[in-house]
Amino acid sequence: MIRRMILALLALGGGVISLYLTLYKFGLVGSVACGGSAGCEVVQTSPYALFLGIPVPLWGLGGYALLFALAFATVQWPHLAARLDRWMVGLSSLALLFSLYLTALELFVIHAICRWCVASQVIVLLYWAISLSLVRNGLSETATGPA
Amino acid sequence: MKRSLYVFYALIALVVVGGGVWIASSGQKSGRSSSVPPSSVQPVATWKDAEEVGMAVGDPKAPVTVVEFADLACPYCAYMALKVFPAVKPSYIETGKVRWIFVDFPLPSHRNSFTAAVLTHCAGEQGKYWDLQERFFERMNDWAHEQDPVPALLSIAEELNLDTKALKACLESGVYTDRVKKSQQYGLQMGIRATPSFFINGRFVEGAMPLERFQALLDEMLSGS
Incomplete structure (x- = not known):
């Protein structure tokens, strides 16, 4: 149960970061100057800041909302956990792949690292690892459980 | 539980x-405004020294002087250059109210802006410093993220009918490299940490701002001068 709570809190934290980056992208928060935002302005103003025409932080916001909803549901209604754990792994695997793609862009194409993007990528990695451990535990419990 | x-x-x-x-x-x-930059570096130069390193436009005796520190790969600087400056120019600069000094401050995080800045000074030899600067701002996405920005920058210069062979030779000679380094150094001495940053008659302002706010700042300075 504790791990599921951690998952929900991680997703919520990621959602806050994504919301900040979305507002930053639309010029509603942060300094409208270059050089004072730990590389975020370089990343956010690059042509890669849009994915399928939608700002990348908005994708993050939507993704974290889903990840939070899944983790929260498993805490609130434990009988759904076995089914939802697989969804959490599946969705966070997609998020992890997307994060790796964004990290590669930052390192090798844009040549700038935004610290808030890195924080989000670490959250996705932790979420994925914890949700995977839940599924693996569930599988081993099923395998060793009473026949 | x-x-x-x-x-x-x-x-x-x-x-x-x-x-x-x-x-x-x-x-x-x-448009954060204060008397000094919010940097840990104490200014060791004055805003008036900008005349020595920057490119100026407007009456030297104008009551208000704007010193702008900008990076050619910074989108907020592009906003000021493409939206604010063209509106300020006819009503404040050409009427003798404002003198504008542009100082190159290529940021380390923008790896191609130093080369672009050098090229604008090279274009100055052909009388097109401001034209090329404007075009570089407009077409930032074409060169700012390139591994080697020179071909893209020269191609943009060619659109302005500049002699690109002369530009390339000028760039390779390094004749303006020291000038851009000097303006960068001057910015550091002034405590600049981000672009665009301004000194408007000595008052420090950091960040881009809409035309109305910038005009209000200029009017305030003019009424006090």
């Missing part, structure tokens, strides 16, 4: 409230 749920709900509330406070406290900071 119930207790841990309460702790969980409390932590959710904490993240939501804490996140909200954090986002609200980092609210819009465009």
Whole structure:
């Protein structure tokens, strides 16, 4: 149960970061100057800041909302956990792949690292690892459980 | 179990409230104004030294002097150059009210802006410093992220009918490299840490801002001068 709570809190934290980056992208928060935002302005103003025409932080916001909803549901209604754990792994695997793609862009194409993007990528990695451990535990419990 | 749920709900509330406070406290900071830059570096030069390193336009005896520190790969500088400067030029600069000094401040995070700055000075030899600067701002996405920006920059220069062979030779000779380095050094001495940054008759302003706010600042300076 504790791990599921951690998952929900991680997703919520990621959602806050994504919301900040979305507002930053639309010029509603942060300094409208270059050089004072730990590389975020370089990343956010690059042509890669849009994915399928939608700002990348908005994708993050939507993704974290889903990840939070899944983790929260498993805490609130434990009988759904076995089914939802697989969804959490599946969705966070997609998020992890997307994060790796964004990290590669930052390192090798844009040549700038935004610290808030890195924080989000670490959250996705932790979420994925914890949700995977839940599924693996569930599988081993099923395998060793009473026949 | 119930207790841990309460702790969980409390932590959710904490993240939501804490996140909200954090986002609200980092609210819009465009055009922050103060008497000195918010840098740990104490200015060791004065804004009037900008005449020696920058490119100036306007009457030297104008009552208001704007010193702008800008990076050619910074989109906020592009906003000021393409939206604010062209509107300020006819009503303030050409009427003798304002002198504008542009100082190159290529940021380390923008790896191609130094080369672009050098090229604008090379274009100055052909009388097209401001034209090329404007075009570089407009077409930033074509060169700012390139591994080797020179072909893209020269191709943009060619559109302005500049002699690109002469530009390339000028770039390779390094004749303006020291000048851009000097202006960069001057910015550091002035405590600049981000672009665009301005000194308007000595008052420090950091960040881009809409035309109306910039005009209001100029009017305030003019009424006080």
